[in-house]
Amino acid sequence: MGNSLGKKFVIASFGESHGKCIGIVIDGCPAGLPITEKDIQIELDKRKPLQIIWSTTRTEADKVDILSGFFNGYTTGAPICLAVWNNDIDAGDYKKTKGLLRPGHADHTAFIKYGGYNDYRGGGRFSGRITAGYVMAGAVAQKLLKLIGVTVLAHTVEISGIKTDAGIVKISAEAIDNNPLKCTDPPAAEKMLSVIEQARKAGDSLGGIIEGIALNVPAGLGEPVFDTMEGDLAKALFAIPAVRGVEFGAGFTAAKMKGSENNDSFSIKRGKIVTVTNNSGGILGGISNGRPIIVRVAVKPTPSISRKQKTVNIDKMESAGLEIKGRHDVCIVPRAVPVVSAMMAITLCDYALQAKIIPEVIK
Amino acid sequence: MGNSLGKKFVIASFGESHGKCIGIVIDGCPAGLPITEKDIQIELDKRKPLQIIWSTTRTEADKVDILSGFFNGYTTGAPICLAVWNNDIDAGDYKKTKGLLRPGHADHTAFIKYGGYNDYRGGGRFSGRITAGYVMAGAVAQKLLKLIGVTVLAHTVEISGIKTDAGIVKISAEAIDNNPLKCTDPPAAEKMLSVIEQARKAGDSLGGIIEGIALNVPAGLGEPVFDTMEGDLAKALFAIPAVRGVEFGAGFTAAKMKGSENNDSFSIKRGKIVTVTNNSGGILGGISNGRPIIVRVAVKPTPSISRKQKTVNIDKMESAGLEIKGRHDVCIVPRAVPVVSAMMAITLCDYALQAKIIPEVIK
């Protein structure tokens, strides 16, 4: 249960890390959207393991296969099933450590919930690989949002406490894609790479913060009191493994501000009402106000570390030591960046379809 | 749209700040729960305006009226409609400022979304009064959770940057209810009261952070990959006006930690697997692990301040100054505390009913 999301642009996830494939079904994509496998592949490639030493060396070809909902170069209005086939499956490592609960992973809770029947290989459904499905759906959502001029971006703003300088950062899709850490403040990125390298040597891992930005989102989207834009974005973002917090606009900082500081005052600009500041992150009362949507997510350090950890062998119900050998990212943050933008795009696309800002047939 | 929440314990909100009533319909409450109006009233009273100077002086009697789903002292399994009737309605103040967009409020986005037809009096649907409905539903949810030994608490952990000392805090329902700020660290509460008094004098307002705790939640609740416990709790919590951020366990702090610090290692305690620490806030892979669920929400400062603010009159489309006179809380945090526990209880109750840990007929 719980593997589908959305109301009008509904995504249903399936597949396991070491099963036959990772897939996603999109129900509700309008007919008439010109799309190619390349459009999707470009996004998929962004979450590939980095070609630098501190990332997993698993070769994930991750070639998208469009299984349905597509005809003569256009979407048909029918459900679109997208899959990547798992080729480089080496489950040998996992068998050896079967029963050993990896701290920070879902091994324990999955065992309880599914009575031990879950596919534990590589974390199964709880693997970061599942997000390949999110990214494929996000690629379709991005194409739809482009039709109404909405741009969704995400970038790394902090790794292990090293923050980007908002004064320096110049956010653009190009700048983000060109940096291996998806960080648009080069000096900060240098420092981040350096702490990552230290952590790698220490057999440890690091977390960070990703900021998502949606530009040109029409005012009026969001359905309070429960289907607020914050609530729906947060729910979508917490579906990314490792996300531990979500904040909008001034976020937790707002808790320290005075009303006179935090309130965004209104003014008229070219005949339109705008807020002078954007502490609200583009959302008031759960509804978009036309200003950029700003969200930040806290990503915990990768739980897989090569350092020895204390744990329990659940098969034998005894204490055990664990050294995770496999192929793991020291810092998952950069690879999570395209997933953050994917989940934002999926949610905003759902909203835009509900509001019929994107029509059901593209002409 | 968007005014209902949940799958098995479904709440549907209705009513406006200055309309006839504030109401909630609960669909899915098991039959056979002994309940009285007093059970609900106790919770409602917790969100009453404080009897100290810095809070609104509006007299909100807020007496619960059970309209359906109740027979001979027990719930019947039918939808339970609960209402509080609005008596002390003085809309005069609001008419004078009609058209003036209050910064930090939803006046602007509501106007756009509903084409100016929305009941603007006192914020209408966007008023904090709407949460009276949440609290009534939360009272029912708390009664159900008590059946399975689950306790849900919330308390103030920060106001305007003044934090409680986790070493001192002794969290109990009694300690929370006995403090006017719902803060269980008396010295910190003293300081908080002092900054609130300063803000009141300055015609300003303050925000803060509330921590929610759920004890004894069974392991195995949550339905990844999308209906994660974090995602569903966050969505429920963002339905509280003024919430700008939600984090679980170590939350945003986890982003600064190393994997070796953040990972909760496992050990065996009385034949059960437990985590030694609880940085995960009781949730791994979107599923509860049996440890306390820990969530923190950032509450922005009350947008209504008596200081003069710059804004726009949307009826005349011209710049304007605004001084909000009405009756307003300088710091909404303490009154939001029972709402946080209500939303947590509603979500956990929904989960427990989905998992049939709470049966459909109470015996």
Place this chain on the structure above:
Amino acid sequence: MGNSLGKKFVIASFGESHGKCIGIVIDGCPAGLPITEKDIQIELDKRKPLQIIWSTTRTEADKVDILSGFFNGYTTGAPICLAVWNNDIDAGDYKKTKGLLRPGHADHTAFIKYGGYNDYRGGGRFSGRITAGYVMAGAVAQKLLKLIGVTVLAHTVEISGIKTDAGIVKISAEAIDNNPLKCTDPPAAEKMLSVIEQARKAGDSLGGIIEGIALNVPAGLGEPVFDTMEGDLAKALFAIPAVRGVEFGAGFTAAKMKGSENNDSFSIKRGKIVTVTNNSGGILGGISNGRPIIVRVAVKPTPSISRKQKTVNIDKMESAGLEIKGRHDVCIVPRAVPVVSAMMAITLCDYALQAKIIPEVIK
């Protein structure tokens, strides 16, 4: 559970036959719809007990009370709660027969499902009175559909085997409302009245068939493969107590036809493609085709009869005889007619809002 229906025009039902009220919450009604209590009252009055001898003599004032979602003469876009207060409650009769399962009623299944906690008075949630809520929501739906030129009608086409003559019938809202049986074939109506009178004398009851018609429904509504127009209309109609069958267009007769007879051939009429016949009842592949939507529902005879019946006393677990005295309709069909049109209107309005044929703000 299960007390709400729809996706964009969501109705949530509450209340019991002998509780405080019968209510309905509509979530998703556009803002800006001018509406009065009279608009709703007119529809409510159509399901009043008939002023002729064979119908219940319970005095159901059934005055609508608009509790929310309404401001200055217009809907606001917020949830609309509508209630009728139960005044003429005489539960005395029911107490005497408590424990006696009334054949054809839900007493038995309700007892099992709700463990005996259900409000059994007058059938509680299973009473036909619940449909007062449907009719109130239907009145709002009809007002919305009128904006796009859609007309929804229902009429009696058969009672106890006496059928109307399709050649004679002239269907109009006026003709239907003017006939006490909601039957537009006066000679047939005469015969129906006569068999009803006979059944009344015999202490028995009768069933019949109601036909629902929706004119001018835009082509293209319906979301196959599962959210078909037939499926959603059928589900809505089976929510009316006593409905045992639903068929569209030629319906069960189609099972006896040949393809060459049943297929509706296409032709061009004033530049538009139309079907020459309408055996499909205006729906092909689950999607409306622009022709009238035609549905027929089978209504079983009222289960409450004054004749002695064999049953069981569930409190004593022993056989018993039952003579139902109370106030009951000999034939519920005419009173179910406005409920059929209400459920059709609600479903079609939901579809039209999903397709944004009706906008979210009425201007």
Place this chain on the structure above:
Amino acid sequence: MGNSLGKKFVIASFGESHGKCIGIVIDGCPAGLPITEKDIQIELDKRKPLQIIWSTTRTEADKVDILSGFFNGYTTGAPICLAVWNNDIDAGDYKKTKGLLRPGHADHTAFIKYGGYNDYRGGGRFSGRITAGYVMAGAVAQKLLKLIGVTVLAHTVEISGIKTDAGIVKISAEAIDNNPLKCTDPPAAEKMLSVIEQARKAGDSLGGIIEGIALNVPAGLGEPVFDTMEGDLAKALFAIPAVRGVEFGAGFTAAKMKGSENNDSFSIKRGKIVTVTNNSGGILGGISNGRPIIVRVAVKPTPSISRKQKTVNIDKMESAGLEIKGRHDVCIVPRAVPVVSAMMAITLCDYALQAKIIPEVIK
């Protein structure tokens, strides 16, 4: 949109008649169900084209491929994606008739809804082939229902007006499977075969009626007032192309009965309350009562006939004649029989999982 169904056993359909595959994703199947491809294949084979002259000669190998949710012989609790790959695709026939609206098919409504972008080959999403997905999901549902002793059967009770004799019929899975028409009254089946042969020669087609039966369904399932068992079964059954009517128990016949005839009186049998007759079809007040669930669906004659028909070429907007050559069933009824039982099983399984009669982990 609209391509998923259910609350706890959620199926999501994808694929087209002449696309890469027909698929279904099941979300909510408990973990620990031992299942093999053979279990599913057996059900799939039941909807194969019959090896007698009057049925389509398209070779549909329809071999099930389990893509996810399955590990070491058991379901894992993760979404189960099942697919059959389309091999024998000959779209040539369809290209020639592109633009010609086939009467009785969804060509017209699909064109309107999807703006001409829909995959029209073989009816695309509107093909009967889509039901291969339903049948695969139904096979899993049947395995789950078996765990709680529920048996779901369907059989042919009428073709072109020729009815089976209820006195003769002996319903068993074996008897149904052994008859090419899925009819357990051999003399009636002979007559049916004869009229089918006549229709084939005449280039025409025939419809009929299928009865679905569910035995041993626990009392108490169904969630009135809207999620009634009748409503949910009807919605599921109308998802089968060609179904035009659905009735329960006495169904449309009940409309002609008196209350004293139609009411099922109660008696006590081996300490349990049962109804003496079963005119209600096992459902009262939308809730199962423990007696067999009885439903009948009207299936229209196959719209594809080789006889010349009048239609319109939508590309040229001109009248046209149409002779459908392709490979088509003269009477689809027998092939729809396993689809009826599949949809019933899916719905009942969803109910049983909601009620936790089937647990979330099979042990």
